[in-house]
Every structure is written in structure tokens, then in C-alpha cells.
Amino acid sequence: MGWAKRKMEEDEARGFTTGNNTLICSRHFQDYAIVAYIELNGKNNQCDYCDEDDSNEPYVISFDDLMDVIVQGICNHYGNPDDEGIGFDSREGGYMHDEIYDTYDLIRDEIMLEADEAVIEEIIQTIGMKNWCHYNPYNLSEAEELSFDWDIFCNLIKHESRFVFFKHPKRINKDTGESLEPSYILDRIGHFIVDMTLFYNTRKHDELFEDLHMYRARQHSIDTGVTNACQLGPPPRLKAIKANRFSPAGIPMFYGSGRRQTAIDEIVDRSKLDEIITTGMFKNVKPLNLVDLSQIPEVSIFDLEKSYLYEPSHFLRRFVLSVSQPIIKDGREHFEYVPTQVVTEYIRYVLPEITKHSIDGIKYRSSIDQQDCFVIFATQDHCEDKGNERGDTILALETSSIRTLNIGEYKSHT
Numbered sequence: 001m002g003w004a005k006r007k008m009e010e011d012e013a014r015g016f017t018t019g020n021n022t023l024i025c026s027r028h029f030q031d032y033a034i035v036a037y038i039e040l041n042g043k044n045n046q047c048d049y050c051d052e053d054d055s056n057e058p059y060v061i062s063f064d065d066l067m068d069v070i071v072q073g074i075c076n077h078y079g080n081p082d083d084e085g086i087g088f089d090s091r092e093g094g095y096m097h098d099e100i101y102d103t104y105d106l107i108r109d110e111i112m113l114e115a116d117e118a119v120i121e122e123i124i125q126t127i128g129m130k131n132w133c134h135y136n137p138y139n140l141s142e143a144e145e146l147s148f149d150w151d152i153f154c155n156l157i158k159h160e161s162r163f164v165f166f167k168h169p170k171r172i173n174k175d176t177g178e179s180l181e182p183s184y185i186l187d188r189i190g191h192f193i194v195d196m197t198l199f200y201n202t203r204k205h206d207e208l209f210e211d212l213h214m215y216r217a218r219q220h221s222i223d224t225g226v227t228n229a230c231q232l233g234p235p236p237r238l239k240a241i242k243a244n245r246f247s248p249a250g251i252p253m254f255y256g257s258g259r260r261q262t263a264i265d266e267i268v269d270r271s272k273l274d275e276i277i278t279t280g281m282f283k284n285v286k287p288l289n290l291v292d293l294s295q296i297p298e299v300s301i302f303d304l305e306k307s308y309l310y311e312p313s314h315f316l317r318r319f320v321l322s323v324s325q326p327i328i329k330d331g332r333e334h335f336e337y338v339p340t341q342v343v344t345e346y347i348r349y350v351l352p353e354i355t356k357h358s359i360d361g362i363k364y365r366s367s368i369d370q371q372d373c374f375v376i377f378a379t380q381d382h383c384e385d386k387g388n389e390r391g392d393t394i395l396a397l398e399t400s401s402i403r404t405l406n407i408g409e410y411k412s413h414t
Contacts, residue, residue, distance in 0.1 A: 015071040016126045018064050022048040025058035030114035033303035037061075037069055049119065067126055070113075073302035077310060078106065078132040086137060101132045111301055139175060142311035146188065147318055153182040154339045162338065186346045189319070192312045193291055193347075194354055196299075200363050203287035212288065214256025214374050214395070217263040217279045219272070219407070226278040229397035233282070233383035243334045245323075246344040246362065246375045254361075254383065254395060256282060258372040260403070264410065265368045273408045281401035284376075285389050288360040291347050293320050294372055295365075326367045348377055360394070 011017050025047040026038040042059030050058075078101075082088075087096040094100070103124050107113050113120055134141060140148060149172055153165075161168045171179045193199075202210040218232055226232050233254060234240070240252040247253040257263040260279050268277060299306050299313040323340045344362065352359050361376035382394040389396055 023060040033300035143314035200292040
């Protein structure tokens with residue numbers, strides 16, 4: 001076999017034109033996975049893509065090695081339309097499917113590779129102008145399928161079976177032949193949380209831990225004094241009559257916000273002009289381990305070790321967006337909040353069995369202004385004024401932080 005034929009076969013097997021041994025460093029990329037790969041596997045040398053007068057020798061790899069990572073990342077999720085059974089009609093001008101990408105569109109618009117312009121152009125030329133499509137293009141993507149299954153589960157527990165959904169006869173039939181209970185999606189979400197390490201632990205080391213400043217607001221009549229943690233914290237069980245995003249009526253939890261203004265916006269009823277709002281800031285008196293749904297990281301297609309999380313990360317971002325949507329409190333919140341309440345109970349009682357660590361609450365984004373908010377699995381008994389903490393105290397109110405605001409005054413300033 002001649003050299004040219006061997007070279008052609010190697011290029012076909014690797015998915016790009018080989019032979020580019022120029023050296024490139026991580027400075028030319030913004031994609032975290034590519035940056036990490038170069039810095040972990042590279043060697044100190046002059047980068048051929050940096051200015052010649054740059055005397056620093058960064059970690060570099062050959063362009064061929066870079067292309068191995070890029071093409072493998074692409075091929076984990078995209079294939080050739082001919083191999084995926086998509087028909088071609090020359091009279092209609094091409095493939096008979098909407099989601100077909102040439103290399104240019106795939107790199108720039110679909111994957112949206114973040115890199116220097118010249119480097120992107122060279123990557124496209126090295127791969128060549130091929131056609132690409134998702135694997136199994138006539139089926140839902142994994143992210144779409146997970147979203148569809150979540151919708152089925154939500155409909156079930158909101159409108160069909162509230163309390164014994166885990167024994168409901170409805171099934172979700174998969175292309176693989178599996179027949180699953182709709183509640184299986186809870187386990188998937190739980191395992192994604194673990195695999196993507198979506199945790200915010202305030203413990204630093206030994207007994208040191210981060211103080212979270214969590215503001216709480218309560219609207220009440222001007223004749224009612226609110227001066228301590230018992231009055232400003234979660235209501236007692238018998239008075240926890242309102243359904244909230246993460247907790248049903250009868251199960252009190254502590255809700256707090258990173259900003260005083262957000263805490264007010266979350267609870268204010270502007271129609272009651274004769275009332276006032278009292279706010280105060282609580283701090284945790286012990287380390288807290290929270291599930292962090294405030295910022296779902298986007299898994300790079302070039303993160304080969306986490307390739308299996310590429311699609312789930314898209315689902316989780318959609319999931320978090322859906323559960324943080326504003327809900328009008330017109331009575332329907334008693335069932336519209338049910339899905340997130342069920343997820344909360346899963347996180348509180350089931351997920352610790354997977355992680356082998358207790359979970360104290362959830363960090364999330366406000367549906368009003370996207371600021372950080374917290375729900376802590378703490379009742380009125382776990383909240384005290386600063387200086388009066390007991391062994392089971394979780395949160396302490398800084399009494400000096402208490403402020404009051406007239407509703408009419410608040411309305412005139414928003």
C-alpha cells in the first residue's frame with residue numbers, strides 16, 4: 001500500500017486531514033474542556049499561533065492532537081446523514097430532514113465553538129465540508145426525551161395521582177423496550193445532580209464554614225410586632241397553610257434571599273396598603289450542604305470524560321428554568337407547585353441515600369429577579385435570635401438587621 005493511500009485511510013479513520021504538527025496553546029480557546037486538555041497534556045514550548053515576540057512558553061499540543069479531541073467530541077453526538085438513514089432527494093435540493101448541518105454550520109452555529117476566529121476557520125478546513133446530523137435523527141434527543149418524561153410526570157402528579165404516583169399503572173415505554181414508571185425521572189434528576197456535583201457546601205475546613213446572609217420578609221398588620229426569629233422565621237406547622245414552591249401546606253421550611261429587596265419582592269401584596277413589611281437577616285450557625293440549582297453548568301461537547309452528561313446538562317437547564325417560572329397565586333399554586341415540592345422531598349429524603357451525606361436545603365434563583373435564594377430544611381424550632389442559639393439551632397437572626405417598610409411607601413418606589 002502506498003503512502004498516499006495509507007494517509008487517506010488514516011484521515012478517514014480519524015475524521016480530519018492529518019499532518020498538521022504546528023503547536024497551539026490554550027490561550028486561543030474559551031471552551032473549558034479544550035483549555036483543560038491542553039494544559040493537562042501539553043508541554044512547554046513556543047505556540048505557533050501566538051505573537052512571535054511573546055517570550056513565554058505556554059503548554060502546547062500539536063494541532064493534530066487538538067483535532068483528535070474535537071472530532072471525537074463531535075462524533076460522540078453527531079454522525080453522517082447517510083449512515084443514519086436520512087433520505088436524499090436531488091430534486092428537492094438535498095437531504096429530507098430539517099436538522100442537517102455542514103461542518104461550517106455545525107462548528108459555528110450548532111456547537112458554537114469558542115475560539116479565535118482564525119483557529120475556528122482552520123478547524124473547519126481540517127475537518128472538511130461534510131454533512132452532519134444527530135444520531136437517531138428521527139427520535140427525540142436525550143435532552144428532549146427527558147423533558148418529555150418530566151412533562152408526563154408533572155401531568156400525572158398534578159392531575160391524576162397526587163400521593164401514590166409511584167404505584168400508578170401508567171408507564172413510559174422506551175424505544176429500548178423498557179417500560180418505566182413515570183417517577184423514574186426523579187432518580188435520573190438525582191443522579192444528574194450527583195454526577196454534575198451540583199452542591200454548595202459552606203464548610204471550608206475543620207470547624208470553619210461560610211456565613212450565608214439570608215434575608216427574610218414578612219408582611220403583617222401594623223399592630224403586629226415582629227421583633228425576633230420566632231416571629232420572622234418559618235411559621236409553626238399549624239399555621240403553614242400556604243403552598244410554596246418547594247413546600248406544601250403543613251410542611252414549613254425557611255425561605256430566604258441573598259438580597260433584602262428580593263425577599264420583599266417575593267412576598268409583597270401591594271393591594272394591602274395599610275400593612276407593613278418587616279425584614280431581617282439570618283445566618284447559618286453550622287455548615288450547610290445545599291443542592292445548587294442556581295447555576296447549572298453547561299457541559300462542553302469536548303469534555304470527553306463527561307460526554308454522557310452533555311445532553312442531560314441541557315435537560316437540567318430547561319428543568320431549572322421551568323421550575324423557577326413565576327406562578328400567579330390565584331389558587332392554582334396548590335397543584336402547580338406540586339412537581340417542585342415532590343423534587344424537594346426527593347432531594348431531602350432520598351438523595352442523601354445516594355450521596356451518603358445529609359442535605360440541608362436548596363439554592364436556587366428567584367423567579368422575580370434571578371437573584372440567589374435559599375430554602376433551608378429548618379422549622380421555627382431551628383431558628384433563634386443571635387446569642388440564644390441551642391444545640392439544634394440552624395439559623396440565627398441578626399436582630400440589629402431588622403427593618404420595617406410601609407406598603408404604600410414601597411409601592412411608590414417600584
